[in-house]
Amino acid sequence: MTAVASDKQAVATPIFRARVLPAIILAAFALLPPLAMALDDSFLVFFAIRVMIFAIAAVSLALILGFGAMVSFGHAAYIGLGAYCVGILAENGIWEFYISLPVTLLVCGLFAAVTGAISLKTRGVYFIMITLAFGQMAFFTATSLSAYGGDDGLTIWGRTEVFGSSVLSDRTTFYYVVLAFLAGAWWLCATLVNSRFGRVLQGARQSEMRLQAIGIEPYTYRLVAFVIAGMLAGISGALLANAAEFVSPAYMTWHRSGDLIFMVVLGGLGSFAGAVLGATGYLVLEEVLSHVTEHWRLIFGPFLILVVLFARGGLMGLIPGGKRHE
Amino acid sequence: MSEPILTLDGLEKNFGALRVTDKVSLDVLPGEIHAVIGPNGAGKTTLIGQISGSLRPDKGRIVFAGHDVTQLSMDKRARAGLARSFQITTILPEFTARENVALAIQARQGHSFHFLKNVSKDEALNAEAGRYLTDLGLGNRADVHAGALSHGEKRSLEIAIALASEPKLLLLDEPMAGTGREETDRLVEILNRLKGRYAMMLVEHDMSAVFALADRISVLVYGAVVATGTPEEIRNDPKVREAYLGEEAA
Ligand SMILES: Nc1ncnc2c1ncn2[C@@H]1O[C@H](COP(=O)(O)OP(=O)(O)OP(=O)(O)O)[C@@H](O)[C@H]1O
Ligand SMILES: [Mg+2]
Numbered sequence: 182m183t184a185v186a187s188d189k190q191a192v193a194t195p196i197f198r199a200r201v202l203p204a205i206i207l208a209a210f211a212l213l214p215p216l217a218m219a220l221d222d223s224f225l226v227f228f229a230i231r232v233m234i235f236a237i238a239a240v241s242l243a244l245i246l247g248f249g250a251m252v253s254f255g256h257a258a259y260i261g262l263g264a265y266c267v268g269i270l271a272e273n274g275i276w277e278f279y280i281s282l283p284v285t286l287l288v289c290g291l292f293a294a295v296t297g298a299i300s301l302k303t304r305g306v307y308f309i310m311i312t313l314a315f316g317q318m319a320f321f322t323a324t325s326l327s328a329y330g331g332d333d334g335l336t337i338w339g340r341t342e343v344f345g346s347s348v349l350s351d352r353t354t355f356y357y358v359v360l361a362f363l364a365g366a367w368w369l370c371a372t373l374v375n376s377r378f379g380r381v382l383q384g385a386r387q388s389e390m391r392l393q394a395i396g397i398e399p400y401t402y403r404l405v406a407f408v409i410a411g412m413l414a415g416i417s418g419a420l421l422a423n424a425a426e427f428v429s430p431a432y433m434t435w436h437r438s439g440d441l442i443f444m445v446v447l448g449g450l451g452s453f454a455g456a457v458l459g460a461t462g463y464l465v466l467e468e469v470l471s472h473v474t475e476h477w478r479l480i481f482g483p484f485l486i487l488v489v490l491f492a493r494g495g496l497m498g499l500i501p502g503g504k505r506h507e
Numbered sequence: 508m509s510e511p512i513l514t515l516d517g518l519e520k521n522f523g524a525l526r527v528t529d530k531v532s533l534d535v536l537p538g539e540i541h542a543v544i545g546p547n548g549a550g551k552t553t554l555i556g557q558i559s560g561s562l563r564p565d566k567g568r569i570v571f572a573g574h575d576v577t578q579l580s581m582d583k584r585a586r587a588g589l590a591r592s593f594q595i596t597t598i599l600p601e602f603t604a605r606e607n608v609a610l611a612i613q614a615r616q617g618h619s620f621h622f623l624k625n626v627s628k629d630e631a632l633n634a635e636a637g638r639y640l641t642d643l644g645l646g647n648r649a650d651v652h653a654g655a656l657s658h659g660e661k662r663s664l665e666i667a668i669a670l671a672s673e674p675k676l677l678l679l680d681e682p683m684a685g686t687g688r689e690e691t692d693r694l695v696e697i698l699n700r701l702k703g704r705y706a707m708m709l710v711e712h713d714m715s716a717v718f719a720l721a722d723r724i725s726v727l728v729y730g731a732v733v734a735t736g737t738p739e740e741i742r743n744d745p746k747v748r749e750a751y752l753g754e755e756a757a
Contacts, residue, residue: 377613377621380602384610387599394559394597395611395672396585402619 202454202500203367210360214353226356228468233359234420236460237366239444241413243456244370246445248379249406250386251301254309255316256441259289259411261323261433263418268335268428276342285419286412292319293411297404316438323430334429341423349423359420366413367453373409374453382406443485449495458496510573512537512676512706513558518567520553520730527553528564529731535676535706540698542709542717545727551710552594554727555680558708559591560584572675585614588675592665592682594710600654604645604664607653608636611671636671643667643697659690666694670701677707683716695719718742726750 210233217225238260245251266285275281296315300308329335340349349355373379384392385399392399422428431437440463448459466484470477492498511534520528527550535541543551556562558569560581569577576584599607609632613619626632640649643663648656653664662682669677682698683691695716698707702720711717717724718738725735728750734741741747 372625373622375625375627376623377619377626380606380610380613380626381619384599384602387601388597390561390593391597391599391668392610392614393561393581394585394591394593395668396582396614397610397619398580398582405620 198452198454198497199371203371206454206457207360207364207367210363211357214356223352226352228464230352230356230359230424231421232461232464233363234417234424235441235444235464236457237359237363237417237420238414238441239448239456239460240363240366240370240453241410241417242441243445243448243450243453244373244413245403245406245410246442247450247452247456248374248386249382249403251403251407252309252442253300253312253407253410254435254438254442255296255312255314255319256410256414257433257435257437258316258319259293259414260418260421260437261319261428261430262289262292263415263420264422264428264432265323265326265329265335265418266415267341267419267422268337269329271337271339271341272329272335276339277345278341278343281341281419282416285415289411289415289418290408293408294404297407297411301400301403301407313435313438316433316435320430320433320435323433330429332430334427334431337422337426337428340426341419355423359424362416362420363457366416367457369409369413370453373406378402378405447485447488447495449497452497455495455497462496509537511535512572513708514568514570515558516568516570518554518557518564518569520550520557520562520564527730528557529729531567531727531730531732533725533732533735535708536722537706538703539722540702540707540709540720542711542721542724543727544711544714544717544724549727550730551727552680553730555591555678555708555710559589559678585672585674588672589678590669590672590674590676591678592669592680594680594684596658596661596665598653598661598664598668600652602653603650604640604653604656604660604667605633605636605649607664608639608667608671609633611668612636612639615672639667639671640664642670644693659686662686662690662694663697666697670705674705677701677705678710679707680710681712682709683711683713691716 210229213229214226217223238256242253242256245253263285266288267281270281270284300311300315303311324332340347343349349358374383381392381397381399381402385403389399418432421432444459444463445456447463448455448457466481470480488495513535515531515533518528518531531554543554545551553562557564560579564577568575571584571587571589574587576587599610612632612635637646637649640646643666645660645663645667648660653661656664666682683694686694691713698720709717709720721738723735724738724741726733726741726747733750734744734747736744
């Protein structure tokens with residue numbers, strides 16, 4: 182009897198998780214600009230753009246971390262790479278999205294393919310360390326790019342253009358473009374996870390031996406997921422470069438990679454809505470606390486530890502029907 | 508007599524100074540159930556590991572379906588038609604029983620680089636997975652998370668997953684381990700039903716199950732095969748009685 186009851190719950194839960202919650206979250210973001218306009222609060226829009234950009238990166242990390250158990254500690258490198266693609270191209274007079282977007286995807290995809298092919302030979306702590314090492318490599322490479330600002334970073338005098346037009350310079354337009362990328366990345370990742378490919382990815386997280394015993398070697402599947410995640414994070418970097426009109430090696434420090442992991446864990450592993458909520462919660466807390474005291478990290482750190490220890494499902498665990506399993 | 512589906516030729520394996528497989532040569536014929544018995548630590552699981560590819564032998568050859576597979580990886584051997592169940596239950600606990608079996612079917616159908624179609628809505632796949640589960644008596648437990656199944660149900664699920672690969676040879680490592688009398692009888696009946704359809708190598712401690720199912724039995728002691736024969740021959744082999752059955756027969 183109890184089994185029957187829990188089966189029903191298991192059927193009801195995913196609909197909320199898969200459809201209702203994402204719709205609510207995206208609708209909230211979509212309604213924010215008019216609300217901010219009514220409140221005459223332009224900072225809100227500026228801030229929400231930043232949140233959505235990091236949400237894209239968090240969603241991409243959630244794909245490999247939450248569903249593939251690949252704890253990449255170098256994910257911020259892709260944000261930096263994406264941002265530098267836009268910055269360096271602009272510095273050389275190339276502003277068109279139809280060049281900068283494919284270049285971003287190509288560069289991040291290649292970096293992910295090469296570093297992933299090596300990293301995925303390892304497991305556990307070694308995987309964390311080696312992705313961290315590759316991330317640091319990208320960081321130090323960026324600091325040594327003296328032609329492009331080195332340590333100081335690079336100011337971009339404008340925004341990416343769309344067939345010669347500078348529509349992205351309009352804040353509201355840019356806002357909705359970022360939102361569209363977030364919705365797209367989210368849809369893509371959710372679709373991947375529910376596909377045959379996603380089954381393999383999630384199965385490999387639970388038992389590699391079981392997969393090999395039925396004839397599946399998970400390595401290539403993991404690598405493909407790793408590359409997709411890298412490319413998506415690269416897009417968030419390209420958007421960040423546009424939002425800030427500035428690129429800097431600081432985008433790809435290991436702190437930033439750690440922040441991304443915390444966003445995903447804070448939201449709740451194994452959920453893209455969780456990753457988006459986690460990114461939002463993280464940045465809002467950071468913003469609020471940093472206004473209260475300059476030692477905000479002293480409060481933030483213990484808070485995160487408490488979340489990890491006691492709210493194991495993260496923010497998703499607090500939402501009714503948001504938990505992964507009953 | 509038809510060609511064996513599996514031939515082990517002088518297999519040797521050491522863990523440091525410990526010899527766990529000692530010049531093992533044996534074969535499994537098509538449709539046959541070949542049981543491997545032996546005391547704890549005799550090297551039965553390590554032998555299954557070498558056949559399935561999770562362990563590499565130090566010496567010797569493994570010929571499966573006419574091909575030397577000694578150097579092949581585990582997943583390649585599985586795709587060639589070698590399925591195994593594990594002594595220590597190895598299922599995907601967060602997936603439902605149906606999803607566990609569906610993944611094995613999916614693996615048999617080819618590569619899994621299909622990114623867009625929702626696999627849980629693949630009705631043909633779900634129905635096929637359901638049939639294997641029903642065969643193993645898990646029909647009404649299909650949509651329960653595998654981790655929430657009882658121990659006996661998990662043992663059955665292991666076998667359903669292995670069968671879903673439609674293997675040429677089934678390697679079963681103590682499928683009855685830790686199950687009660689009733690569950691054991693049920694599994695014996697199921698394996699009896701599958702007999703002839705699949706060749707099987709059955710490692711099992713439950714002697715009544717072994718003697719009820721096996722066409723031939725090999726006895727492994729300290730990594731070496733001390734006897735191979737029909738259940739009758741093994742029952743009456745003085746060497747076997749001394750080395751192994753003695754304690755239980757007494
Ligand atoms: N990875 C390993 N490294 C070192 N020794 C091992 C390893 N795996 C198994 N052994 C040892 O090899 C011997 C054979 O182990 P194995 O698991 O094959 O025995 P078994 O016949 O399956 O026993 P049981 O009936 O208890 O399942 C044992 O002494 C065991 O301790
Ligand atoms: Mg064993």
